[in-house]
Amino acid sequence: MNASTESRKILLVEDDERIRLEVLDSLQAAGFTVSVAATLAESQEKVQSDMDLILLDLGLPDGDGLDLCRSLRASGSDIPIILLTARDAPEQRVRGLDVGADDYVVKPFHMPELVARIRGLFRRSGGKSSTGMLRTDSLWLDPQARTVGRDEQRLELKPREFDLLHFMMSNPGRAWTRDQLIERVWGKSFDGDARTVDLHIARLRSKIEKDPSDPRYVETVWGVGYRFQEES
Amino acid sequence: MTSGQQPAKPTSPELAPAQVRKASRVPLTRRISVRLALVLGLSMFSLMFLTSILVNFADIADIEQSDPSTLSASTPFARYLTDNLTLNKNRQYEPTDNAKVVLETFLGIAETYVWLDPDDRVLMTGTAARRYVELGDDWPLCSSAAYCSVDLGPSAPPAGSTWTRLAIEGRHIGTFVLIFFELRDANVGSKFWGIPVDIMLRLLAASLIAGLTSVLLVNFVTRRLSQLATDATVPLRSQAELVDLPGPFDVSGGDEISLLAIALNTMRGRIEELVASLAERDRQRRDWIAQVSHDLRTPLTALSACLERARDRLIVTEQPISREAVLEMINAARHDRQRMQMLVEDLFELARLDANDTLNLEPVPPGELIRQTTKGMGAMANESGIELKSDVGPGLPTVRADGRRLMRALENLTRNAIHFANSEVILSAQLDGEHIKLLVLDDGPGFPEKDGKVLLELTESHPRRPDSAGLGLVVVRRVADAHGGELGGENREQGGACVWVRIPINQKNK
Numbered sequence: 159m160n161a162s163t164e165s166r167k168i169l170l171v172e173d174d175e176r177i178r179l180e181v182l183d184s185l186q187a188a189g190f191t192v193s194v195a196a197t198l199a200e201s202q203e204k205v206q207s208d209m210d211l212i213l214l215d216l217g218l219p220d221g222d223g224l225d226l227c228r229s230l231r232a233s234g235s236d237i238p239i240i241l242l243t244a245r246d247a248p249e250q251r252v253r254g255l256d257v258g259a260d261d262y263v264v265k266p267f268h269m270p271e272l273v274a275r276i277r278g279l280f281r282r283s284g285g286k287s288s289t290g291m292l293r294t295d296s297l298w299l300d301p302q303a304r305t306v307g308r309d310e311q312r313l314e315l316k317p318r319e320f321d322l323l324h325f326m327m328s329n330p331g332r333a334w335t336r337d338q339l340i341e342r343v344w345g346k347s348f349d350g351d352a353r354t355v356d357l358h359i360a361r362l363r364s365k366i367e368k369d370p371s372d373p374r375y376v377e378t379v380w381g382v383g384y385r386f387q388e389e390s
Numbered sequence: 391m392t393s394g395q396q397p398a399k400p401t402s403p404e405l406a407p408a409q410v411r412k413a414s415r416v417p418l419t420r421r422i423s424v425r426l427a428l429v430l431g432l433s434m435f436s437l438m439f440l441t442s443i444l445v446n447f448a449d450i451a452d453i454e455q456s457d458p459s460t461l462s463a464s465t466p467f468a469r470y471l472t473d474n475l476t477l478n479k480n481r482q483y484e485p486t487d488n489a490k491v492v493l494e495t496f497l498g499i500a501e502t503y504v505w506l507d508p509d510d511r512v513l514m515t516g517t518a519a520r521r522y523v524e525l526g527d528d529w530p531l532c533s534s535a536a537y538c539s540v541d542l543g544p545s546a547p548p549a550g551s552t553w554t555r556l557a558i559e560g561r562h563i564g565t566f567v568l569i570f571f572e573l574r575d576a577n578v579g580s581k582f583w584g585i586p587v588d589i590m591l592r593l594l595a596a597s598l599i600a601g602l603t604s605v606l607l608v609n610f611v612t613r614r615l616s617q618l619a620t621d622a623t624v625p626l627r628s629q630a631e632l633v634d635l636p637g638p639f640d641v642s643g644g645d646e647i648s649l650l651a652i653a654l655n656t657m658r659g660r661i662e663e664l665v666a667s668l669a670e671r672d673r674q675r676r677d678w679i680a681q682v683s684h685d686l687r688t689p690l691t692a693l694s695a696c697l698e699r700a701r702d703r704l705i706v707t708e709q710p711i712s713r714e715a716v717l718e719m720i721n722a723a724r725h726d727r728q729r730m731q732m733l734v735e736d737l738f739e740l741a742r743l744d745a746n747d748t749l750n751l752e753p754v755p756p757g758e759l760i761r762q763t764t765k766g767m768g769a770m771a772n773e774s775g776i777e778l779k780s781d782v783g784p785g786l787p788t789v790r791a792d793g794r795r796l797m798r799a800l801e802n803l804t805r806n807a808i809h810f811a812n813s814e815v816i817l818s819a820q821l822d823g824e825h826i827k828l829l830v831l832d833d834g835p836g837f838p839e840k841d842g843k844v845l846l847e848l849t850e851s852h853p854r855r856p857d858s859a860g861l862g863l864v865v866v867r868r869v870a871d872a873h874g875g876e877l878g879g880e881n882r883e884q885g886g887a888c889v890w891v892r893i894p895i896n897q898k899n900k
Contacts, residue, residue, distance in 0.1 A: 244738075248750060248794055266731060356753050360788065363755075371786040372757025380762075380793035381750050 166280060167191045167208065171201040171223060172215040172242065181213070184269040190276070201226055211238045211276060214259070216250060224257050231258035238279045242267070248381030255335045255382065262333075278331055278388070292327045294387065297366060297375055299327050308366065318343070319362045326376065331388030333379040359384055423612040427604045434600035442592040471566055472556050482507050483556075483563040506565040513564065614640075614647050622654060635661055678740075682861060685733055689726035696723045732805070736861040739798060743868045749792040756786040756819035756826050759793065763800040764817055770808060777814040778804070786819055789826050789895050791873055796828070796893070799869040802862035803830040803889050810834030810887065822892060825875070829890040836881035866891060 168190045172178045178194055185192045193209075195201035198221040205212065205226070212230075216223040227239055241254040241262040251262050260279055263272050292299040296309045304320055306313045315323065321343050326334065334342070336352040344350060363370040377385050418424055474489035484505055507513045556563055617640075624636040637658045639651040700719045703711045764780045771778035800817065807815040811832035818829040863877075870877045875893030882888050 352752075360753060369757060369784040371755045371784060371788065372761055372782060373755055377762075378752070378754070378758055378793055380752070380754075380797055 166210045167193070168211045168213060168276070169201065169204055169209045170194045170213045171196075171198075171218070171226070172213070173197065173218050174215075177215075181269070181272070184273065185276075188273045188276075198223070198226060202229075205230065205237075209237060211240065211279065213240050213242060213272075213276075215242045216254070224254060227254065227259055228257045240272075240275060240279065251382050252335045252337075255333065256337050260332065282329060282332065292324075294327065294330065294375060297327075299324060306366070313365050315362070315365060319358060319365070322358055323362055323366065323376075326384065326386035330386045333382050333385045335383040339383065355384075422615070423608050426611065427608040430604035430607060431600045434603060435596050438596035438600060439593060442596065443589075472558060475556070475558070475563065482513060483558070484513055504566075508562045508564055510565065614643065615650075618647070618651060618654065635665075675744075678861070678864070682733065682737060685861070686730060689729040689733075693723055693726040693730075696726065733861060735798075736802070736865045739795070739865050740861070740868065743865075743872060749872055750794065751790050752793055754789045754791045754793045754796060756789060756828065757782045757784070759796055759800065760817045760819050760828070763797055763804060766797075767801060767804045767808070770805065771815065774808050776808050776811050778808070779814060779816045781816050781818045783820070786821055786826065787895055789893060791893060792869070795869045795872070796891070799866040799891055800828060800830065802866050803891070806830075806862060807832035807834070807887070807889070812886075824896070825892045825894055827890050827892045829888055831882060831886060831888045833884075833886040836885060836887045837879060839881070 168185060170178060170181055170185070170192055172181065172194070173196050175196075178196065182192050182194055193204055193207075195204050196219075198218045201212075201214075201218075212226075214223045214227060223241070227241075230237060230239070238261075239259045241251070241259045242265055243250050243254065243262050244265055254262055261275055263275055289301050292301070297306070298308075299306045299320075301324055304317075306315050306320060306323060322339065325339070325343050336355040339355050340348055340350055344354075359376055360370070363373045363376055366375055367373045375387050377387050379385050471485060471489065474486045475483045476486045478484050505513045556566060621639055622636050635658050638655050639658075641648045641651045641655065696719055700716070703715065703719075760780045760782050764778055768778055804815060804817065807830045811834045814833055816829075816831040818831065820827045820829065867877045870891045870893065873893040875891060877889070877891055879887060879889040
């Protein structure tokens, strides 16, 4: 964690007062500056002031939290957004990520987990492919030379597989929906569906994983998409 | 042919509105009975009318055979008459007495003749014709131009009679008219609305017979249809969960109507099955709700007791509370909270599965599923002092399944296993033909057995877990079912239980 953690400003959008107070308390204890909003209208107002991250509950009394997410992204803002979602609604998570949320936590959540997610998000670059050498455990990727290998062994990847791995390795620990991966790796004009992504992930795993039936690098986020394993 | 449609009208009240409630809403023109009667009546009417006309034509053809030209002086008949004429005292020609006898005998009593002088005055008649002639100057046949033309010119051949002009040495000496007997009926020649009365009569008779017959026939055919409709709309009698559906319907007859009845019976069977399965589901759900509310109350009670105890220790009791005691109470409260959370999540899952939520199919590598479950349940196993291990062979084929739900099922099985295990729980995945088998093994007491079969589900007599309605296992079973798989279990030879979920590798899209 870097030293500037204390100065980070978080907007907490949550309509339930009990949860709001508990989260507020924990976040303040973790050293963040927190302002709260209970309604969509209130949050739209507060987001204008300088915020570093938004914690967004989806079911708000005056509208859908996703609308805030959508309008922020439409206006070009890349402020990190973490969704607070219910456990039994994976499609809600997918929708949230698709409209531009960066991460989600499932209610009821553990406060330490939420704080860890917030710190992780501040640490990460957020959806860009880096140009430096990437390495996770024994797997390495050289974006300049467009080469991938495990330890001393070079691995032969097709260009699209390389792009996919490069993109995911550049953003470790973050869950991507299949639609997001299509958009980021294949491009917006690509006319493929979720199975295209599944197919490429399967091929990628068969090349980079020791046991493709028990993948360690590219992890499935059930019902949502895929995530590149964060270095532990 | 307006009269032809008349027989249709009387058939309309066939489906008496009082008897058939549904049918009464069908407009008259759309009713099968009405249409049938119309078609039947019309065709019968046309048939009968055509027949009668044809018969008539045969008659007329007979008459026209005696065309004046053929009965000219050159025919043997005319020749005979010409040869047997005699001048009477008025110097007019008439048949000789001999010829009269021959005519009477030859033509018989059924027909008769009239002899006209050259000025077309009646000179003499046959016996049968006499009564017309005797009516006076106004010879009744002559009152109708159709039967007698005064000038009897060749342009107006009288229908129903035939005539021939006789000439001797080119001089017209008289006209011999033969009247066919049947045309002498009193109403012969009269007309009604421009249609000859006899044709009118045939029309009426044809309509009447056609109408009556079609009404009877159609009534006979459609009575079973309306009976079906009546039977099917009998009000439902339902008592509690039993619904007494109308029917079964009579399927005798072997025709389309019995096909309809068979179809109705099939539908009835399906509805009965549906009602039964709905009632069963309803009963199950009521049981669950009862059990779940009980299950929720248990940790809730424990939780409130724990909180009260903590409060009492802090406020009421004077003695200082130790750090360990606080931690112990907090941990107890956390445990209760976790139990409630699991229950609520299982309930959510069941509600979604009940709502026939479609599976979110994605590629699921079995090894990854087991590893993620092991990782997720690790903390709980640790707290319980149980070692959680995974044992998955490499190279298992990827399954197309709902990964989130499968993991939820595995978590539930693992949670149960951790609860009963003595020291370790093993998660495993195996290839089993066209299936993947996900196993959870523990070294606990195993399942209760009854008649050599293990009892997975909790029953009144075998409450495997006193604090749970077995909702978790219900979720597992439903997830397995939704994948076209199954849930099973057995006791291990070395002791302990083995529970497994077996799902097909090639998931059919549901």
